[in-house]
Amino acid sequence: MPTKTFLNLSSEKQHKLYDAMYREFSDHVLAESKVSNIVTAAQISRGSFYTYFDDLEDAYRWVLNDVILDIHKNIDRQDILSTTEDFILNAKTSQHFDFLKHYYVVNESLLQKKRGKLTSRDFSLPDSHSTNQDISQWLLVQSVHQLIREFFLDPDKQTCIISTLHTLDTWRREV
16 A cells, blocks of 8 residues: 555646556556556656555555445445446446456456455455345345456356346345
8 A cells, every 4th residue: 555655745646656557557467567667657766666655566456446446436235236237338448447357367366376365355244143134235245246257257258247137136136
């Protein structure tokens, strides 16, 4: 995550560096991304980059978190299946498509291997105090995230994934 030094930069300088990192991570998988490309595009020194972030992975995780937050802004938890369908239908033209494609195809497993833990958001597991509604919502959230992952691993499955979302919607209405 960015250091206090980065957070003290003007918003213009922060955005310039963010944009350079976002482009690099959208154009290249993490293992092939280069600090030199980022600092050249952002017009900062290599030393400044390491003043703002521990390493390339740290910078990637910060950009990833921002992308995830941006996507979740458009997901309505009360209508998660419809808004996920909209997301998948429009994903190929989304500004985040290349970034997310790299994440799901390569970077997610690379980050898990390096850190030895999941990189996706942790979800509370249902327990004996969970209601049927809590469990149903948890199952929907897990299913939706898996379907999004499947889409980015193989965008040609879009129609099948949309069909699965419709099946989940039918199930949800019956439960």
